[in-house]
Amino acid sequence: MFKESIQKLLGGAVICQTAYEAEYLYLKAESQNDKVNDFLSNLDRKLTYLDSADAFYCTFNQVDDSNHNELSALFSEMRSTFRPLVEFLDLLLTATQADLPIRAKSVLNINELFDPFEHDQTLSEQLRRLTSIKPFKTNKTETREQLVMVFQKLEEMHYFVRKNTGSSRYYATARFDLIYLLIEFLNDAELVSLPEQEKSQQDELLF
Amino acid sequence: MAGFDSTQVATLLRQIGAYNELLANAYVYGSLASDEQDSNTINLLHKSGLIRPDDSPGEYRVTTDLKRMLNRLMRKQSSYRQLTDMGKVIDAIDEVVRDYEAATNAKEQEDAEYYLDQLDDLLYETKDSLNNNLDTMHFAIVSQFGFVSSLSNKIRQNERYLSHAQKLLNELQQIDPQDCYEWLDWLCPNEFARKISNFIYWYNQILPKLRLIIDNMRISLFRLRRDEKQASQLRNMARFLRKHPEFDLDENLFELPNLPNTLKYAAAMPLKSYVDTKQTDIEQPLIKLVQTLRKQAVIAPVKNRTIGEVTLKPVEKVAAEEDFFEQKTELLFEQVIINNSAISALTFYQEHQNSWLDESQSITPKEWIELVFSCYCKLTNAQQNALNIKMKGVAVTGTTDNYSYSDVVIELKLSA
Numbered sequence: 001m002f003k004e005s006i007q008k009l010l011g012g013a014v015i016c017q018t019a020y021e022a023e024y025l026y027l028k029a030e031s032q033n034d035k036v037n038d039f040l041s042n043l044d045r046k047l048t049y050l051d052s053a054d055a056f057y058c059t060f061n062q063v064d065d066s067n068h069n070e071l072s073a074l075f076s077e078m079r080s081t082f083r084p085l086v087e088f089l090d091l092l093l094t095a096t097q098a099d100l101p102i103r104a105k106s107v108l109n110i111n112e113l114f115d116p117f118e119h120d121q122t123l124s125e126q127l128r129r130l131t132s133i134k135p136f137k138t139n140k141t142e143t144r145e146q147l148v149m150v151f152q153k154l155e156e157m158h159y160f161v162r163k164n165t166g167s168s169r170y171y172a173t174a175r176f177d178l179i180y181l182l183i184e185f186l187n188d189a190e191l192v193s194l195p196e197q198e199k200s201q202q203d204e205l206l207f
Numbered sequence: 208m209a210g211f212d213s214t215q216v217a218t219l220l221r222q223i224g225a226y227n228e229l230l231a232n233a234y235v236y237g238s239l240a241s242d243e244q245d246s247n248t249i250n251l252l253h254k255s256g257l258i259r260p261d262d263s264p265g266e267y268r269v270t271t272d273l274k275r276m277l278n279r280l281m282r283k284q285s286s287y288r289q290l291t292d293m294g295k296v297i298d299a300i301d302e303v304v305r306d307y308e309a310a311t312n313a314k315e316q317e318d319a320e321y322y323l324d325q326l327d328d329l330l331y332e333t334k335d336s337l338n339n340n341l342d343t344m345h346f347a348i349v350s351q352f353g354f355v356s357s358l359s360n361k362i363r364q365n366e367r368y369l370s371h372a373q374k375l376l377n378e379l380q381q382i383d384p385q386d387c388y389e390w391l392d393w394l395c396p397n398e399f400a401r402k403i404s405n406f407i408y409w410y411n412q413i414l415p416k417l418r419l420i421i422d423n424m425r426i427s428l429f430r431l432r433r434d435e436k437q438a439s440q441l442r443n444m445a446r447f448l449r450k451h452p453e454f455d456l457d458e459n460l461f462e463l464p465n466l467p468n469t470l471k472y473a474a475a476m477p478l479k480s481y482v483d484t485k486q487t488d489i490e491q492p493l494i495k496l497v498q499t500l501r502k503q504a505v506i507a508p509v510k511n512r513t514i515g516e517v518t519l520k521p522v523e524k525v526a527a528e529e530d531f532f533e534q535k536t537e538l539l540f541e542q543v544i545i546n547n548s549a550i551s552a553l554t555f556y557q558e559h560q561n562s563w564l565d566e567s568q569s570i571t572p573k574e575w576i577e578l579v580f581s582c583y584c585k586l587t588n589a590q591q592n593a594l595n596i597k598m599k600g601v602a603v604t605g606t607t608d609n610y611s612y613s614d615v616v617i618e619l620k621l622s623a
Contacts (some may be wrong), residue, residue, distance in 0.1 A: 011476030045473045058473040070474035071461045079456040099358040101441050175499030180437045183444045
């Protein structure tokens, strides 16, 4: 399992219980964890454990000439998907009427989402807008098809996994948690000034 | 148990059994209205302490004692707030212990037994209620406060449970179980000593359990608050992005000095390897691999073929049958060429009709004209260049380019 774990980590995978269970269990054992970390340190990388998502992945130690270009490419890809991903997560929060965003180990049944998206014009309009930009761009016009497309794309991007290809149940991976981590950083580092949360509930009627 | 005889208990249980549905409804729906029921029944149940009058007149509820018992037996999420005043409990135990000691020393067997019974109940109730309390709290954490659905209510419940648990811990910590050993400081019977030492043993175990629960509650509260923060930050970020379509992440985000370690994702490393052909120990498997690859390229999959028979029939020779009237159209074209004069198909028909009838061949004029036209169309390009066809007809009323034809005239082209 050492080889498999290393291969996945070097390939940029985020190892969590949903995405790569065998590797996850292997890395959970502390001694293996050290072994993997020692190996990765030779390649200027580090095994990082994200507590909130219970996930492992590779992080770089420092930025220098050797890795500047590839990091620049990786982060520019992240820049291009950040906005659509946030839009998607916010849309999902509205559609499911949940107060908890999806994260590692969440399960979504796409069949249960068709109804709210097809019957709420605002949602379908937002979905239409989302599917007009990369990486969710599609020519499909039906709301249902657009939603399927978005989920398939997210599966390709390793945000979701399915137990088998025909299944309607999508299991979220720890990659979603990394988005929240980034939002938190942007907020804390004051790189953006997020508006204060609107009061969701009116305490009493005003008349 | 002293003080009651079993018939009394049986009567009470029989009453519960006789009004099972009534009591069950009152328990499940909260109350029952007296006007629906016979007032005698209500009075009876009230007297037995099974129901009590509600604040709104004419309504009755199940008494707290019965409700608590049912909650317990139905494993319902009971209130965690059964505040156990351990100081008072210990005082009560102390009193019973002293009474027991006095009765035993005075050799009053029956009274001593009564006190021992009381002590047993007291100890059991204390243990049971505290265990139950802890179980309830434990269940709340495990179910992530599943009895309320919204995140903010979960947080509120978690905070309440935590503060209750902390109060309980403070209270329990004030009692030193070592002091309880003083109850055994006399020539006490074994049965009594066993009860007291079991209690102390249990007491010593309950504190770490409670501490563990408090720790878990703290973690759970931390997680819930983090979830709430995450959700609100996500919503705010989405709102911010909608307001600022120009916003983009910093191009050099990965170079920021304050970027947390968890966000420093390493780029994927392309993994490739090449074979060292000079290494002898991998020669065999390598050759095998190359051969399999080669074989794959050459060998086409063998298809299972089925055998079928093909019978050939000799080509039949059929004498060409020439159509009588087609020959006549050729005659018409010949005459045009020979005489160099235009010939109308209709006129030709009229001239030759009788001779054709003699040969017992007949054709209607319409079919003849259509035949001449189609034979003209079948002529080669060169032939068509030599001959001209003129259609005689009138325009169909109501249309511009549709004609109804009555005759065709074949003539030689002038240029020919």
